[in-house]
Amino acid sequence: MPAVVLIGAQWGDEGKGKITDFLAEQADLVVRYQGGSNAGHTVVVGDQEFRLHLVPSGILYAKTVCVIGNGVVVDPQLLIEEIDGLEARGVSVQNLLISGRAQILMPYHKRIDELEEERRGDYKIGTTKRGIGPAYMDKIGRVGLRMVDLMHKDVFASKLKRIVEEKNHLFKQVYGVPGFDYEQLLEDHLRYAERLRPHVTDTSVVIDHAIVAGKKVLFEGAQGTLLDIDHGTYPYVTSSHPIAGGACVGAGVGPTRISRVVGVAKAYTTRVGEGPFPTELFDELGNRIRQRGREYGTTTGRPRRCGWLDVVILRYAARVNGLDQIAITKLDVLDDLPHIKICTGYRYNGEVLRELPESLEALAGCEPIYETLEGWQQDITGVTRFEDLPVNAQRYLRRIEELTGTPISLVAVGPKRDQTIVRGEVY
Ligand code: GDP
Ligand code: IMO
Numbered sequence: 281m282p283a284v285v286l287i288g289a290q291w292g293d294e295g296k297g298k299i300t301d302f303l304a305e306q307a308d309l310v311v312r313y314q315g316g317s318n319a320g321h322t323v324v325v326g327d328q329e330f331r332l333h334l335v336p337s338g339i340l341y342a343k344t345v346c347v348i349g350n351g352v353v354v355d356p357q358l359l360i361e362e363i364d365g366l367e368a369r370g371v372s373v374q375n376l377l378i379s380g381r382a383q384i385l386m387p388y389h390k391r392i393d394e395l396e397e398e399r400r401g402d403y404k405i406g407t408t409k410r411g412i413g414p415a416y417m418d419k420i421g422r423v424g425l426r427m428v429d430l431m432h433k434d435v436f437a438s439k440l441k442r443i444v445e446e447k448n449h450l451f452k453q454v455y456g457v458p459g460f461d462y463e464q465l466l467e468d469h470l471r472y473a474e475r476l477r478p479h480v481t482d483t484s485v486v487i488d489h490a491i492v493a494g495k496k497v498l499f500e501g502a503q504g505t506l507l508d509i510d511h512g513t514y515p516y517v518t519s520s521h522p523i524a525g526g527a528c529v530g531a532g533v534g535p536t537r538i539s540r541v542v543g544v545a546k547a548y549t550t551r552v553g554e555g556p557f558p559t560e561l562f563d564e565l566g567n568r569i570r571q572r573g574r575e576y577g578t579t580t581g582r583p584r585r586c587g588w589l590d591v592v593i594l595r596y597a598a599r600v601n602g603l604d605q606i607a608i609t610k611l612d613v614l615d616d617l618p619h620i621k622i623c624t625g626y627r628y629n630g631e632v633l634r635e636l637p638e639s640l641e642a643l644a645g646c647e648p649i650y651e652t653l654e655g656w657q658q659d660i661t662g663v664t665r666f667e668d669l670p671v672n673a674q675r676y677l678r679r680i681e682e683l684t685g686t687p688i689s690l691v692a693v694g695p696k697r698d699q700t701i702v703r704g705e706v707y
């Protein structure tokens with residue numbers, strides 16, 4: 281029963297899209313289980329680049345069934361735009377399934393996200409303004425709308441009416457801005473409903489049947505471990521569960537069905553948005569990594585903050601996700617550096633910490649303890665076998681394995697499919 285969960289081991293943008301696409305060649309099903317259009321997963325095929333937000337990164341293989349699970353918050357308008365964009369480029373989305381239990385992300389969620397970020401001022405989270413937090417608040421507050429509601433016109437119309445009245449009260453009384461027009465929202469969404477209807481089904485059943493039949497199912501995490509609402513750097517996190525456990529909740533599968541967990545990690549660290557980041561580089565080196573790694577947000581275009589690899593974080597990710605393997609990406613970005621640093625612990629208040637502190641204020645005060653390794657100063661973008669990597673690159677990877685206690689099964693040396701070194705079986 282090969283059911284593999286693939287998660288981001290850092291703060292997102294680790295290259296999950298590239299690795300998912302690479303593994304999707306062999307997968308029967310690729311399942312997104314949380315997040316929404318805040319995700320930006322890049323897949324490069326030949327000279328074509330695809331940026332996926334809601335559609336799973338298995339979509340480029342015609343035979344692979346792609347599932348948007350119940351844990352995802354679906355913005356129907358953006359999803360339709362994404363589907364249209366893919367079809368215009370000759371990609372079939374016939375095999376796309378959407379859970380009837382998935383929450384619908386509405387235009388008022390996006391508006392609240394923007395207004396809340398403005399109100400927070402210096403304390404802003406730096407969200408993608410895609411409405412994610414407000415949509416999950418409504419889900420947990422039990423006032424959300426689900427895909428299954430959208431499929432029933434009368435149900436949707438009556439639920440929406442009540443919700444819009446409440447939201448408009450909030451917009452007018454709290455934010456002092458105009459509300460939304462119920463009739464317009466209804467008309468737009470009934471149109472979306474007809475576009476999406478052929479895709480909506482009980483996806484938990486589909487996934488279960490696939491697993492029981494011995495098919496290969498790949499769960500594609502969005503965001504990353506440190507953006508998890510419980511286990512991330514709260515409050516500078518997203519509002520869902522990107523960690524491996526989230527796959528069970530967000531796809532409707534039991535934990536006994538999961539056979540393996542793979543963590544995707546960049547060979548260095550990046551983060552977009554606000555919040556502490558101990559190994560962040562503010563100097564020319566940080567800029568160099570940003571330029572070489574093209575570290576600009578896939579969803580928002582914001583420059584990503586860059587820094588050295590932090591194995592305190594990777595060990596943490598190994599623990600909370602139960603990682604069996606790590607896939608290292610963007611090793612090529614470090615090609616021209618004479619020295620490479622790895623953060624192995626933090627110094628805080630005269631003490632040495634080996635675990636990520638729970639307090640955000642403590643994390644903000646942590647000073648990284650580094651180990652320095654020799655660089656390889658060689659172009660590795662054409663290397664296809666681990667043994668052919670320069671010795672210092674091999675040493676860097678082996679050191680990461682030692683420090684995290686987790687084997688590295690895949691190494692990416694460029695954005696393309698064939699720029700992937702396979703070291704161990706994933707399925
Ligand atoms: P995701 O959100 O985890 O899917 O990652 P993103 O797609 O947001 O960001 C990763 C970026 O790095 C994308 O532009 C990828 O095309 C690119 N990328 C992925 N793997 C590699 C790699 O090994 N080397 C280089 N140079 N780029 C990579
Ligand atoms: P992928 O799947 C990196 C960050 C935002 C912000 C915080 C909260 O491409 O790795 P949100 O809009 O979710 O309420 O924003 O989370 N964030 C991401 N950072 N990669 C992502 O997705 C992200 N999705 C959200 O920048 O700091």
Ligand code: MG
Pocket residue numbers: 292293294319320321322578
């Ligand atoms: Mg991304």
